[in-house]
Amino acid sequence: MGNVRQERRSEIVEVALRLSEEHGLPAVSMRAIATGVGLTPMALYGYFRSKDDLLDGLVGRVLAEVPRPGPALGWRERLLVCARGAREVAHRYPRTFPLLLTRPVVLPEAVRVVDPLYGALLDAGVPGEQVAGLERMFSTFVLGFAVSEVSGRFGEGNLGTRQRRERAGPRELPAHHRLGEVLDLPVDWDAEFEKGLERLLETVGRAGSGERGPFTDGPDEPAVGEGERGGTRGRTDSDASPPA
Amino acid sequence: MGNVRQERRSEIVEVALRLSEEHGLPAVSMRAIATGVGLTPMALYGYFRSKDDLLDGLVGRVLAEVPRPGPALGWRERLLVCARGAREVAHRYPRTFPLLLTRPVVLPEAVRVVDPLYGALLDAGVPGEQVAGLERMFSTFVLGFAVSEVSGRFGEGNLGTRQRRERAGPRELPAHHRLGEVLDLPVDWDAEFEKGLERLLETVGRAGSGERGPFTDGPDEPAVGEGERGGTRGRTDSDASPPA
DNA sequence: ACCTGAACACCGTTCAAGT
């Protein structure tokens, strides 16, 4: 089949990725890609309908490196592997990764990344109607955090707000002044990401155990969200709730 | 002082906003803005150092419409007002809003939006060292959700994955097949956003009450995150934990 | 102080033509 065509296609995407990481996304022009692959700009249109199409290929190329854990691990570990893996990819391609938030997720690669997340949430006992929404919440956090980090959207953490804080006075920024010196500490992004994941996993566990609060008296199942250790003790298809 | 200058500046930003909403962000060019305001492109450089600088002005202009609730409301209500308000702004300026995720948050307008969130988290009892991180988690969700919604990153919800699901077969997308028809239901974005907020408020409540799990025996305070109904019964400054 | 004209070094894409 059109295998040489596929080769050329991925060669083009590879050049685009290299250009993006070496000189930034704005440097990814059809003309620059073309010279990089040894062609005329017009030749690229034989492989991609438009530049947007080519950028979708770039998104797919990056998404392909996000790990997709199989059902061997427990659901918690699977979610962690996906989340940490995605963040690592962001650090690997810091100038390209922000594209993922800009472009729609209808690509087949995106669906392939989402599937293990759906599986993990189902195994956590999350009701079918809530799975997609919870997955979007989870992915939004992971993607948003990773993109913010590599694109500098978080600034250099809290640093640099100090001048502004002091210039503004307690009238305009009362909470900044209440927080005071805490805002001047450098941020440990690894720790913050892990903390966020921990919080989300707790939410998932609660959604998976029927969302009963501590005062709802239901069947006294062992609470999810406690003492999860490796192994294969995650639930399987058999106890996934029916779609109602 | 340079008041006529400020007038001109905001006139320029206003034209940029109109252009962006009417014809999309790519249509926001220095040349188009200039004709819109009745000047030569070069004249704009007297008011903004560069196009990026002008876009920062645009971000500030949009951020200025995000509500900043005072301390009259309870912390829960304040978080809800900020979150819902931000999402409404996204719906008001759907083609411009995605800029907020692209550009750094060092603008004074961004700090002004963050301050009430810090205040609410402090009033929820969140320890000082955790406030900034939790705020970033909250904002990442709100911004990420709103941007995904208006930029079409969420696709049309789950719809449209059906063809792909059926073409792929249970081998490649097992969880999609486990979920089955649930994925074909249309998504109620309002409800999903509210559900996400609810989950995050629960997390905030837990962080504010010392993060004890159901198996830690501590003082038997009434659990936060339960039975919250409207009204102004949120905590106030008086019971915020000191930064430690 | 505020603005303009001309110019530079770029873009994505179309279209007719080559082999």
Place this chain on the structure above:
DNA sequence: ACCTGAACACCGTTCAAGT
């Protein structure tokens, strides 16, 4: 089938000049 050349209608920005 795959590629090229020339052209169109754009970009952001610099620089010298105008009033």
